[in-house]
Amino acid sequence: MALRYLTSAAAQQLDRDLMSVGGFSIDQLMELAGLSCAEAVYHTVPPTSSPRVLIACGPGNQGGDGLVAARHLQHFGYSPQVWYPKRNAAPLFEVGAVQSDQRLVTQLQNLGIEFVDNDAFDTKLETTDAVLDAIFGFSFRGEPREPFKSALEAIVSVQKRRSLPVLSVDIPSSWGVDSGNGESALSQSFMPDVLISLTAPKLGSRAFRGKHYLGGRFVDGPTAAKYDLNLPKYPGTSQIVDITGVEPSN
Template identity: 35%
Template sequence: MNGQMDAFLTHVTLISPCSKADAAAIETELLRDYRFGQQQLIEIWGHACAIAIAKAFPLSSLSKKQPTVLVVCGPEQNGSIGLVCARHLRIFEYEPTIFYPKRSPHSLHQDFTVQCEKMDIPFLSYLPTEVQLINDAYNLVIDAILGPETDHTDVREPYAGILVTLKQIKIPIASLDVPSGWDADEASTDGINPDVLISLTAPKKCAASFPGKHFLAGRFLPYDIQKKYELNLPEYPGTDCFIEL
């Protein structure tokens, strides 16, 4: 693991991976001290994720079939980021479909749901099986199920069954922030194995062992917070809100 961490740090120009505790503390400071709103943060993250996905899976590469994307959303904040991501992908002329089995009762999350519905993004009442996913010709699955705050040792239904299905499919998967089923602080063999990982704000420690294409999204973090937590984030090119690590 130390060798993987050293390689990770070298590859991303000495970025300091963010622990689960630090990620929570950073978000608290953004909300309390910097007066960011929760909706504002989710919008920033979801928009940046959509742009990173468009970079990793451009429409031109999907030209031989419909640019269909299945977005699987969990009940907490990562799920709402997935909803925002789906909405922006729709604007970018992709064709997202959402599976959101346990909708959050929070009004903010409900607002994001309504925004997707008003843009005629379909919601599924069930997760397609592995065979159905192939036959329905989805080009991509976006994993917005479990966030870094989730206890990966206590994944319950319906999410345990969803992870089993996603571990079996051959369609590319892009995970938002952490792959579902992974502990944010360490790699896990129990979770899914996405092709693309989009870290939010700063890479989590588990990203050190991620072998696929890795993006960092959400170019907004105040310099004082970057310095306080010694994140050593890379310089983003031009006006981009994401960078490939």
């Protein structure tokens, strides 16, 4: 079996098709993505021995996936902490006048989940059991800006000093979505242990060498055929499937 790895442009068009033709709303896609990420954490580090998960969220949809994952992790028995330094200023979807990220933040606050201040990020890294990288997604271009650049550098530094499972959502943050991890010193040094590709792997993730999960079992047959995704069957009731070692078709 070989899987198609999508370019950034194809991934964005696929999301548009899922919403315009497939009947999904962006909040549904975000909920499914966040659940997939939480399941990947559960498969990687059990809450009984590794309950502390630090979730680094960016300002876009990727950050929304991380916020949803934090809620599920809390219900799974973890003690998640969320670093969300730049809130999304644009509404992704609205109910009344409340923006989506405000709703997601409110859900976490109602569960008593801690939001980590920017100046406390490095300290939390020293004590956390795992990191979920939900900073940049398939629309990322160029060099990471602050405070995300320093946060990623801090993660790399801690990885060198102790065992710290790092899981990235869709594409490792700082990597080129199409070009992979060869464009900057940061992208070359940042290698998560686990990658959770969403819907289909992205072209730049061909350089990834760790445990690789594919999340989402909701793509209909015609849409999968349109993009030649060749998606594997999902076992049981899980939202994720292990695709470690599966070669790309392109």
